[in-house]
Amino acid sequence: MSDLPIKVPGTSPVTPDTPATTATPTNRLEKKLAELATQGRKALIPFIVAGDPDLRTSQAIARTILHSGADILEIGVPFSDPSADGPTIMAADARALAHGTSIVDAFHLVRELRAETQKPILFLLYYNTVVQMGLDLFFATCRDVGVDGIIVPDLPLEEQDEVGPIADSHDVIITRMVSPLSGPRLSELTVNGRGFVYCVAALGVTGERSELSADLSTFEMAVRAVSPIPRALGFGISTPDQVRELAAGWDGIIVGSAIVRRIGEGHAAGLNAQQLADQLGIYVSSLREALDEGTLAALQGG
Secondary structure, eight states: OTTTTBBOTSSSSBBBTTTOOOSSSOOOOHHHHHHHHTTTOOOEEEEETTSSSOOHHHHHHHHHTTTTTTTEEEEEEEOSSSSOOHHHHHHHHHHHTTTTTOOOHHHHHHHHHHOOOSSSSEOOOEEEHHHOOHHHHHHHHHHHHTOOEEEEEEEEOGGHHHHHHHHTTTTOEEEEETTTTTTTGGGHHHHHOOSOOEOOOSSSSSOOOOOOOHHEEEHHHHHHHHHHHHHHEESSSOOOHHHHHTTOOOOOEOOOOOHHHHHHHHHTTTTOOOHHHHHHHHHHHHHHHHHHHHHHHHTTOH
């Protein structure tokens, strides 16, 4: 499979031995994070699953989210055994897979979005998907269609020595993930990191939580001590109040399951693509407002 060219609609075929195009000075993700830091703002990073509940609807939702205050968009590539995900995102993966959504469809979704936005777009996917496609072909296609980085929950640290140089050659960032249990491995897990460090707020799988850990400030300080790049917090964050409270200590906030749950509920209720997108736009706008309010309050010492 890795020896075959992949054709994403709207692109030229990419083969494993196609040389990388000339690298831009900085990746879109790094540019956006630097821009936000200069402005004194924090990154809002919503998550959706490609093809949930279908490709047309996920494209409408992604477009609306990007126009409703999102700084960065994280797109999940559906997988049959998403080990890091809870029941909400597992159900979204199942809905997408039922329509036959593949990695090629996810690439096509990004290509369509790139026609109207230069905001950073990341993939969240599992390592088997990358391996099945072939490392060089996968990262070359990411670069070609406009995927700025990937998050791979099951990528072992030991494998990053092989994967990292190939990703770097195509200017695709591999986001490092850490949790409160990383402890003495924090330095090892974050060394030479780019973009942001994905900090897991709640232990276990993804899913909404009514309460988050009281030790998040200690966790943030521990990550800050070993890595100079921004820190984004995810897993379990779902309400504007939580976002407002967390704004002071983190450079970015990731919201996934709460968005995916709303997509599933809206689809079950018979909402069409635009109705679902509009509903999600209102929710993301409320998160944006809360993040900005919390950031301002922290600057004012409130």
